[in-house]
Amino acid sequence: MVKAKRFHHGDLKRALLDAALEILDTQGDTGxxxxxxxxxAGVSHAAPVNHFKDRRALLTGLAITLFDDIQASISKRLEGVSNDPAMRIESVVKAFFEYGAEHPNRYALLWRNDVxxxxxxxxxxxxxAVYDFICNEIDNLTAGRNIDTDTVAIGLWSMMHGYIDLKIVxxxxEREDSVTGEDRPExxxxxFRTIFDQYGLSSI
Amino acid sequence: MVKAKRFHHGDLKRALLDAALEILDTQGDTGxxxxxxxxxAGVSHAAPVNHFKDRRALLTGLAITLFDDIQASISKRLEGVSNDPAMRIESVVKAFFEYGAEHPNRYALLWRNDVxxxxxxxxxxxxxAVYDFICNEIDNLTAGRNIDTDTVAIGLWSMMHGYIDLKIVxxxxEREDSVTGEDRPExxxxxFRTIFDQYGLSSI
DNA sequence: TTTATATATGGACAGTGTCAATATCATTGG
DNA sequence: CCAATGATATTGACACTGTCCATATATAAA
Incomplete structure (x- = not known):
């Protein structure tokens, strides 16, 4: 039942995903x-069909591993963070910001609806999983108040994603912050803290 | 000097862009x-090279016309709107929301960094042009206060774009607003009004 | 060991982007 | 008006792609 070193190649699926990731980083998803x-990966051109029936299936499989990486990055960040919901949300946002800045091609692939x-x-x-996590933390902030969790979550995620995506583009x-001088993500x-404040979420 | 019905085809560049738009709507940019x-367009496979040297050039040319369409839509909306900066910004946002909802393939193409x-x-x-327009209106709101225009503009555009993009994805x-019952864009x-409020922009 | 299943190979086909050589048209100069 | 020039369109070719097919081989099950 061991997955490694079986059959002809060993674990070709993993090898294909590794190769795909390397190409993605250097040439973008087009490559x-x-x-x-x-x-x-050193195999024939028709070998991957046994593990990914399509190019679309290949890229979808790759995107899944990327999402797992982000999730791992989030979990790691959350280890050293208090139980304050606002701080935990901030950890998620920063994890995405960092991921998008370090791996623009990977992040862009995640939201390519065609491939x-x-x-x-x-x-x-x-x-x-990520969305529900955010919603849960927001719930902790909005408890009892007449605030729609999804609206806040969608607003947060939209702004987070939009910023990363547009920055990649x-x-x-050349649009530096001339007043505070701090990084744009900050x-x-x-x-968003101001949004939470306005929504009566004082703890953030 | 008339551009129509000249040379072999007439105005092939326009015909190519029309054909490209039709394919984009039906099959996405892959097609x-x-x-x-x-x-x-009814011409040979190598004819387009005279007007677009690349596939990238073709799609870039197409994207340019799409951006012009959005700009036209914005201008049309602004005609019936007061001089209130907040309302004018809202018009821009709504124009983008509408465009993304009606033409998802077109909107997605606009931000494809590879093609x-x-x-x-x-x-x-x-x-x-659009960005500066928004900044200008924001300036009218923040006049004299210690608020960085770009920060507000980037936040606004990020949220606007992120929402449209993620909705397309x-x-x-299945995440309806259970409290207010209004549309998510609204x-x-x-x-965003709450953000402006918090920033002390009372007029919005 | 035999059988069955999973996996890898090589060949083929239609489709693609891009280039080079050629042909045709439109305009300009004489 | 005619010739020359530059812009535009065609045809053919090349390497590449995704996908399917028949075939071969390795593993697992009987």
Whole structure:
């Protein structure tokens, strides 16, 4: 039942994903093709079909591993953080900011609707895990008040994602903060604090 | 000097862009290729090279026309709106919301960093036009106060873009607003009003 | 060991982007 | 008006891609 060193190659699926990730980082998702990945993994051009029936399946599989990486990064950050819901939310946001800045190609792939299947369970489960975590923390803040959790969560996630995405595109180049002088991500986090404040969430 | 019905085809560049847009709407940007567009326009597969040297150039050219469409939509909306900066900003946001909902493939193409060249002047000019408009209106609100315009503008645009983009991906399906019962875009706009309020921008 | 299943190979096909050589049209100069 | 020039379109070619097929081989089960 050991997964390594079985069959012809060993664990080809893992090898394919490793190769795909390397190509993604260097050439973007355009370069991540069935044949190119197979070539890098040292197998024939038709070998991957046994593990990924499609190019779409390959990229979806890759995206799933990327989401797991983010989740791991979030968990690591949460270890050294207090139980304050606001601080825990901030950890999630910072994890995404960091991931997008360090691995723009990986982050961009995650939200490519054409080459990644967001309908599949494995993808949905992972998205929901993060979303539900945020909602749960927001609930801790809004307890008893007449505030819709989803609205706050969607607003938060939208701003978080939009900032990362537009920064990757290059939209925000040469637009430094001339007043506070702090990093833009910090400014955006502070901006969200003001939202929470206005919503009566004093603890943040 | 008339542009129509000149040379072999007439105005092939326009015909190519029309064909490209039709394919984009029906098949997404993956289907928008040099050969497919040429086929639809009724010319040989190598004809487009005279007007777009690349597939990237073709998609960039297409994106430019899309941005012009959005700008036109914004201008139209602004006609029936008062001089209140907050209302004018809201018009811009609503124009983008509407465009993203009605033409998801077009909106998604706009921010595809790999197939659209955001460095070129024609693209930058159009992006800056909208951005500067928003900044200008924000300035009218923040006049004299110690608030960084770019921070507010980036936050606004991030939230606006992120919401549209994630909605296209399907991230927000089945997450209705259970409290207010209003549309999510309205809720997000209201959310931004709270930001402005908190920033001391009473007029919004 | 035999059988069955999972996995990998090589060949083929249609499709793609891009380039080079050629042909045709439109405009300009004489 | 005619010739020349530059812009535009066509055809053919090349390497590459995703996907399918028949085949071969390795593992697991009987």
């Amino acid at each position: 991540v093709g069935i044949r190119a990945v197979a070539r890098k 990644v299947d967001h309908e599949c369970d494995e993808m949905r489960i992972r998205e929901d 290059g939209m925000f180049e 400014a955006l986090i502070k901006m | 928008v290729g040099i050969r497919a567009v040429a086929r639809k 659209v060249d955001h460095e070129c002047d024609e693209m930058r000019i159009r992006e800056d 399907g991230m927000f399906e 809720a997000l706009i209201k959310m």
